[in-house]
Amino acid sequence: MKDVQNEKDTRNIPIDRVGVTSVSYPIVVLDPKENLQHTVANVTMAVSLPRKFRGTHMSRFLEVLNEFKGRVTLESLEQVTVDLKRKLNASGSEVKIEFPYFINRKAPVSGSTSYTRYDVVFWASYDEHFDFTMKVTVPVQTLCPCSKEISEYGAHNQRAKVSIEVRMNKRIWIEELVDVAESCASSPVYTLLKRKDEKFVTEQAYSNPRFVEDVVRDVALKLDQDDRVDWFSVSVVSQESIHNHDAFASLVRDKRS
Missing domain, CATH: 3.10.270.10 (Urate Oxidase;)
Structure with missing residues (x-):
């Protein structure tokens, strides 16, 4: 033919x-x-x-x-x-x-288990040499430091997404990048929460306010300290609860240079 x-x-x-x-x-x-x-x-x-x-x-x-x-x-x-x-x-x-990648998570107080979804991208190319990046997008909670400071009670909070993309020289697991993202936010989010868990998560976020700028910088600090990471990109998008728009921050760092 x-x-x-x-x-x-x-x-x-x-x-x-x-x-x-x-x-x-x-x-x-x-x-x-x-x-x-x-x-x-x-x-x-x-x-x-x-x-x-x-x-x-x-x-x-x-x-x-x-x-x-x-x-x-x-x-x-x-x-x-x-x-x-x-x-x-x-x-x-x-x-x-x-x-989509699923991790079985325990609620912080009750210990109730449920699966949380994380979106993952593996990208590989071969031109002169092999190149690989892994990107993980993690849902988290952010609570506004400004809102907490100026309000007599309460503060606006919302879900946000932290996207971390890395080039690595040694294996890094998806779960590790999830942990980095969640530790830098006001609070993780969970699929299943009982009332005592909801109380814990709400108070945890209130005591740990974060701008998107705070989250991006804290993630960058952790990745800077990880010798397995050669290059990284971090972006955070906060789905604002009191505005008709989203807030975002992002940065890219090449540790090889």
Whole structure:
């Protein structure tokens, strides 16, 4: 059969990235206790396309993905990028895997257990060398220091999202980044709380007010002190409860420089 994708293209324009996106795919990830968690990912895979080729071979992306049976590790992601380059005759490749990750949490007083969802992104690429980042988005609570200071009683508080993305030289677990985010907020949030837990969380946040700027800086301090982190990006978005807008703060640091 005629290979239309390999036809010569005369427009002389290389394409940075071409591939497949919005691929819903079952995956398996490992937790620190070496348990396997089954979840469903949204996968994007891409390669660079030289100027001389009309198109890429889309089916080969899924063939490469299928070879790894959905098991996602740092090592398997590197091999995926290597195989994409080889099978598609490309100078560069990348894969992005976005998935929900669940951690079984205990309420702070009652000890009631429930699963909390965290959104995770693994991004890997291979051009001159292999590159990998892990991003974790963590729901937290923030309580406004200004509101607490100026009010005779009470203070406005709201849910916020802390997103931490890292390049690492040694393994860092998803759970570790969750702990960093929650420890820098006014309070963690939980799926299941009894009344005594609700009292505890409310009072914990009130005694620990945080601007988005406070959260970003405190997270940055912790990541600066972690020798496993080479590069990081932190952003916090607070879903304001008394304003018709959100507040945010963000920063990026490259510790290699």
